[in-house]
Amino acid sequence: MTARLPAHAGPETRGLLADPLLHELGHGLGGPYHVLLPTAFDANATAFQAVFGESGVDGRVYYAKKANKAAVFAERAAVAGLGVDVASRGELREALAAGVRGDDLVVTGPAKADELLRVAVLQGALIAVDALDELDRLNAMAGELGRTARALLRVLPSVQPHSRFGLEESDLAVALARIGGSAVSLEGFSFHLSGYDVRQRADLAAVLVRLCSRARALGLPADSISIGGGFAVDYVDGADWRRFGESNRAEHFHAERRFGGGFYPYHSPVAGADALRAVLACVPAGESVPLAEMLRTANVRLLVEPGRALLDQAGFTVFRVQGVKDRDGYAILTVDGSSLSLSEQWFDSEFLPDPVLVPARPEAGPHADLHPACVGAATCLESDLLTWRKIPFPAPPAVGDLLVYLNTAGYQMDSNESPFHELPLPPKVVVEPTADRFRWHLDRRPA
Numbered sequence: 001m002t003a004r005l006p007a008h009a010g011p012e013t014r015g016l017l018a019d020p021l022l023h024e025l026g027h028g029l030g031g032p033y034h035v036l037l038p039t040a041f042d043a044n045a046t047a048f049q050a051v052f053g054e055s056g057v058d059g060r061v062y063y064a065k066k067a068n069k070a071a072v073f074a075e076r077a078a079v080a081g082l083g084v085d086v087a088s089r090g091e092l093r094e095a096l097a098a099g100v101r102g103d104d105l106v107v108t109g110p111a112k113a114d115e116l117l118r119v120a121v122l123q124g125a126l127i128a129v130d131a132l133d134e135l136d137r138l139n140a141m142a143g144e145l146g147r148t149a150r151a152l153l154r155v156l157p158s159v160q161p162h163s164r165f166g167l168e169e170s171d172l173a174v175a176l177a178r179i180g181g182s183a184v185s186l187e188g189f190s191f192h193l194s195g196y197d198v199r200q201r202a203d204l205a206a207v208l209v210r211l212c213s214r215a216r217a218l219g220l221p222a223d224s225i226s227i228g229g230g231f232a233v234d235y236v237d238g239a240d241w242r243r244f245g246e247s248n249r250a251e252h253f254h255a256e257r258r259f260g261g262g263f264y265p266y267h268s269p270v271a272g273a274d275a276l277r278a279v280l281a282c283v284p285a286g287e288s289v290p291l292a293e294m295l296r297t298a299n300v301r302l303l304v305e306p307g308r309a310l311l312d313q314a315g316f317t318v319f320r321v322q323g324v325k326d327r328d329g330y331a332i333l334t335v336d337g338s339s340l341s342l343s344e345q346w347f348d349s350e351f352l353p354d355p356v357l358v359p360a361r362p363e364a365g366p367h368a369d370l371h372p373a374c375v376g377a378a379t380c381l382e383s384d385l386l387t388w389r390k391i392p393f394p395a396p397p398a399v400g401d402l403l404v405y406l407n408t409a410g411y412q413m414d415s416n417e418s419p420f421h422e423l424p425l426p427p428k429v430v431v432e433p434t435a436d437r438f439r440w441h442l443d444r445r446p447a
């Protein structure tokens, strides 16, 4: 049987799993739903900001909005004094409506549409320029509007030379030459790396600090660098993750399914704000002092754009078991939603942390053995399973039980949701603890 992979749960989540509210919401909403926990978001934001405070580094946290479409997190970001990283007109509009000020936005993404650039310039947003032609369009746009555009130049990372994002060295030189005297004000440089490597981020950050000196020598202001996102989230315990890796076999999955995309690293020993702390403490390649000291000495501000890490423990997804079918040695559960509410299948992979079974009826007593089951969707597609892995449940799942996928706020819950099969999109319910109970409201209240 497959190894158990219990998901870490924050205090709000643990409280809710034992609270009648989950079944009540399932009954009231009549289908699957997402729970959003803004208090966890606030705690993560505070932890990131504290790292800047304690290191004496002038820093700024921008919440990467693409990680979740909810309004509440952008609202919390505005209140907490975070900026927001947006990459489309829709995201920009949502951030402004949530109360984020235009000059607290950073606009990222490749080849940004003119409409996006225009609103960004008018709002005084910081714009991460990804290519020379985009720089020219931005300059023309700012000129027409009679404004100055605030820009960072996004750098192609030498450690990820096949990335489609960023300017290569020769383009950077051209960009620096073009910016002088233009309608574009160069505030610094940026990158965003795939993966979670701390050292790669510190090394490249140091390169960007040196680029700031080079730009300043040309008379450009260049006083900020953005190292993007990619601060890991720790979903499961290290020992469980190791046991899973060592014992994993095709027969642990329905239909012996294999995943070409491999699996996301669900365990990370250094995660969230601690990963930022580690980046700052790292002595970059070719340098003699930690990154934090380089930034302080050079008077360069550090911008970070965490998405997933700000959403750690900030939400989960609830389905109801609609059917249970017995197969040889395991059960096939069918829940009332689809795998589109868990995004990992985009990557030919699946979301591995064990969902939690919340029984409809109180337990008769502890069960001695485990009850493996995979989890299928309420659709007619053979391949639409939320979990192919035969999860070892502590009790036999029954119709009416809830199946709760924990820690889904970062990218899992809504990045590829669709009303396929005319199934409604799961509503988002914001839940906050008060002194004696949980209060809830819809993320987007009925108008």
Ligand SMILES: *Cc1c(COP(=O)(O)O)cnc(C)c1O
Pocket (backbone or CB within 6 Å): 064, 066, 067, 085, 108, 109, 191, 192, 228, 229, 230, 231, 305, 306, 307, 308, 309
């Ligand atoms: C996606 C993205 C982020 C956020 O990445 P996380 O891994 O969620 O922290 C930040 N910056 C840019 C430019 C991005 O594209």
